[in-house]
Amino acid sequence: MEADYRSRFRNWERVATVRNSPVRELAGDGELLFTPELVPAMAHPILAQATPEIREAVLVHRLYEYLKFTIDLEQSAVIPVTGHISRGMSGLDLPEGMLLDAFKIVTDEAWHAQFTYELLRDVRNRTRIAPALPDAPTFTGALTRIHEELPSEIRGLDEILFAIVSETLISSLLDELPQDTRLPATVREMVADHAADEAKHHAYFSALLRYLWPAMTRRERELAGPYIPQLIFAFLEPDYPSAALGLRAAGLAGEDVEQIMSDVYGRDRIVADVRRGAAPTIQYFVEAGALEHGATLEAFQESGLIA
Structure with missing residues (x-):
């Protein structure tokens, strides 16, 4: 097992952003703070x-x-699972190197949450615009619902499966925001730091799936597999309440917000976007054999993630 695991963290002490990146403060005025082309509502006529x-x-x-999504994802979904792995509490027989690397991921993710919060605070102080956000992003409610629906015998598998999903789905924002020179350097550099660490986490969690799926019993696979598409949508589907609150807080009238939300977030478009974004993770589950089970394959087809 040790020979099967190829760690991406052997030079972590030298390259991890938590050890090397400076503390950055937002400075300058008149710059865009987010890439307009990555906000579908910006192209709406209104x-x-x-x-x-x-x-x-x-x-x-x-x-x-x-x-806010990043902070909540790291602290409520990734760190708890990775913490259990690091302490040998995952229920899996993992190579010792994976336990050691899990400690490093916990450190990375705590740093990501911290510098993300610091950036949020700096943006609020510079713009004098107060955040208009729900108490929690939509994905946390979706995860709670899935957890409560699961049969008690597999409850907890949803948490590790969602960590695998979220850490193997490299967000397009991590790729594109650092390249947009219209944004403040602080925003671009912080997102680039996050992306550099997440590339290693991606490799770790794709390896973790290769240990997890064979370790599950046939019944566990049949019970848990159909929930994987829901976990993918929980991560990739737009947060509609947050989007609507942001539009309203920006000064748009209620009826304009409703029109934009209706026009921009059509179901067919959302499913197509999620399917494209989920392609690498879906391939990992295919390679692990997850879609060989009828109920799981059917769930992926009904969700629109595969033909």
Whole structure:
């Protein structure tokens, strides 16, 4: 087992951003705070005709949404699972190197949550725009519902499966925001730091799936497998309440917000976007043999994730 695991963390002490990245503070005015092309609502005719102040505020609120999602994801979904792995409490017989690397991931993710919160605070102080966000992002409610629906005998598998899903789905934002020179250097550099660490986490969690799936009994696979598409949608589907709150807080009238939400977030478009974004993770589950089970395959087909 030790020989089968190829650690990506052997030079972690030298390259981890928590050990090497400086503390950065947001500075400068007049710059975009989020890439407009990554906010579908910005292309809607209502927003195209809105004042520059409203359009700028929409981008600020989209940045807040992204930052809050990142904080909650790291602290509520990834760190607890990785902490259990590091202490040998996952229920899996893992190589010792994976336990050691899990400690490093916990440290990385805590740092990501910290510097993300610091950026959120700096944006609020610079723009004087208060965040308009739900108490918790939608994905946390979806995870609670799934956890409560699961048969008691497999409850807990959802948590490790969601960690695998979230850590193997490299967000397009991690790739694209650092490349947008219209954004402040602080935003670009912090997102780039996050992306550099997440590349290693991606490799770790794709390896973890290769240990997890064969270790599950046939019944566990049949019970848990159909929930995987729901976990993928929980991570990738837009947070509609957060998006609507941001549009309203930016100064748009209620009826305009409803129109934008209706026009921009059509179900067919969302499913197509999720399917594209989930392609690498779906392939990992295919390679692990997850879709060889009829109920799991059917769930993926009904969700629209595969043909």
